[in-house]
Amino acid sequence: MSEALSPAPDSPTADPLAPYDAVVLVSFGGPDGPDDVLPFLRRVTAGRGIPDERLAEVGEHYALFGGRSPINARTDELLTALRSELAGRGSALPVVLGNRNWHPLLDDVLPALARDGHRRVLAVTTSAYPSWSSCRQYRENLAAAAGDALIVERVRNYATHPGFVAANVAAVRRALAGIATPPEATRLLFVTHSIPDAMARAAGPQPRPAEGGYVAWHRAVAGAVAAEAAPGVGWDLAYCSRSGPPQQPWLEPDINDQLAKLAADGVRAVVVAPIGFVSDHMEVVYDLDHEAAATADDLGLEFARAATAGTDPAFVAALADIALERAALARGEAVEPAVIEGAEAGRVVCPESCCVNLRHPGTPAI
The missing domain is CATH 3.40.50.1400 (Rossmann fold)
Incomplete structure (x- = not known):
């Protein structure tokens, strides 16, 4: 013990x-x-x-x-x-x-x-x-x-708590400060872990948007971070760490594919912000710092990776x-959950319809 x-x-x-x-x-x-x-x-x-x-x-x-x-x-x-x-x-x-x-x-x-x-x-x-x-x-x-x-x-x-967003805003600002390319040729690329499309659509409680809560929450956080950290810089949401059989649809675009698209569109620098991750782990240091950074280098893109909330x-x-x-x-007290403007707060007690286990729907959960 x-x-x-x-x-x-x-x-x-x-x-x-x-x-x-x-x-x-x-x-x-x-x-x-x-x-x-x-x-x-x-x-x-x-x-x-x-x-x-x-x-x-x-x-x-x-x-x-x-x-x-x-x-x-x-x-x-x-x-x-x-x-x-x-x-x-x-x-x-x-x-x-x-x-x-x-x-x-x-x-x-x-x-x-x-x-x-x-x-x-x-x-x-x-x-x-x-x-x-x-x-x-x-x-x-x-x-x-x-x-x-x-x-x-x-x-x-x-994720929609102002403190989590504030940590990511600070990280994006620091990363942008190290970019030499002017803002009009720079893009923010928010990144999270890809999951199967079916899992994404089942994320969150009913009623939920057609794309599911996972994607909707990431878009809300990305929009809030971009608006505060870099209001003059455009942004996209991309995904990393796809696995599973090729015939199974997963969330796209993959970050490396999106980097290629941005380069083709004339973007000259990217700041990659891993808002889907609370702290650095293998999906961050390998997929982003190693693999995506190499892709950006091959494409001639200036590249910076923002820190995780940590x-x-x-x-x-x-x-x-x-x-x-x-x-x-x-304790039975009334509480008003703190969230960023216009975003959804997480359910305190998740209903059975929330984030269902598509493989084994009867699995007990707290």
């Missing part, structure tokens, strides 16, 4: 996060070294019938970085920052890390919390948007790990805000 865990407080009502008695930061996880890569990828793709030969090909991406994903170090930094922020708001609850796909695993962390006397836990996910892979799958994993021993509840989707103080404060918001709602 980690020393970071402590028994549930005797007087939970004294804590601003009551009725919760612990907080778990839920991340994707990643390999810590070369020997971890294949077991990690097997866990991520479990049940999909992907052969080890294909996983080994994907593992070559990790080999470029010593077999280590940057997500673990970045998540540890976020964990430290969130602990400090919540303590500054007056909370004494333990804040621990639980990963979906690598150690420390939710399957170990949540039972350990229960053994230490905790009974109601708040989950803060490092995924900001609605979809099965970015929301409901986290809820399914939390339900499986908690079993009957814990009540686990989750903060809402928060531990930007506005983002960390936003996570604390939504944690306290969820606690207030759990």
Whole structure:
């Protein structure tokens, strides 16, 4: 049991996060070294019938970085920052890390919390948007790990929170400041993880736009960031990390295809902003910093990559805000969710129709 865990407080009502008695930061996880890569990828793709030969090909991406994903170090930094922020708001609850796909695993962390006397836990996910892979799958994993021993509840989707947007605005401004090309020949390229079209259309609660909540939320965030960070610069939304069989439609355009189109249209510089990711991990450092940067170089495009939200103080404060918001709602208090103008707030309690699991629709979720 980690020393970071402590028994549930005797007087939970004294804590601003009551009725919760612990907080778990839920991340994707990643390999810590070369020997971890294949077991990690097997866990991520479990049940999909992907052969080890294909996983080994994907593992070559990790080999470029010593077999280590940057997500673990970045998540540890976020964990430290969130602990400090919540303590500054007056909370004494333990804040621990639980990963979906690598150690420390939710399957170990949540039972350990229960053994230490905790009974109601708040989950803060490092995924900001609605979809099965970015929301409901986290809820399914939390339900499986908690079993009957814990009540686990989750903060809402928060990409439209002003603090998340502010962190991305600051990152885009810094990236633009390093571009020598004039604004009229520069383009902002907002990027997120591609998902199957069918999953995208099923993202978010009913009623939802035809394109689904995943795409709609990304467009809302991209528009807000562009309007504040670079009102004179045009922007597009593109996707990275497509996988799955070629005959299955996934969200497009791929970032590399979009870079080629922009170059053909006369654009001379791009700022790539990974708004779909909370922190750097393999999809950012390989797909963007390595692959997309090489494509831009081949096309003669000046290229800059904006930072992810990471531990930007506005983002960390936003996570604390939504944690306290969820606690207030759990106490039965009225709360007005903070969102950017004209955007949708995440549902506090997701209905069954939200981000359905198209493969296994009956899978339990918190």
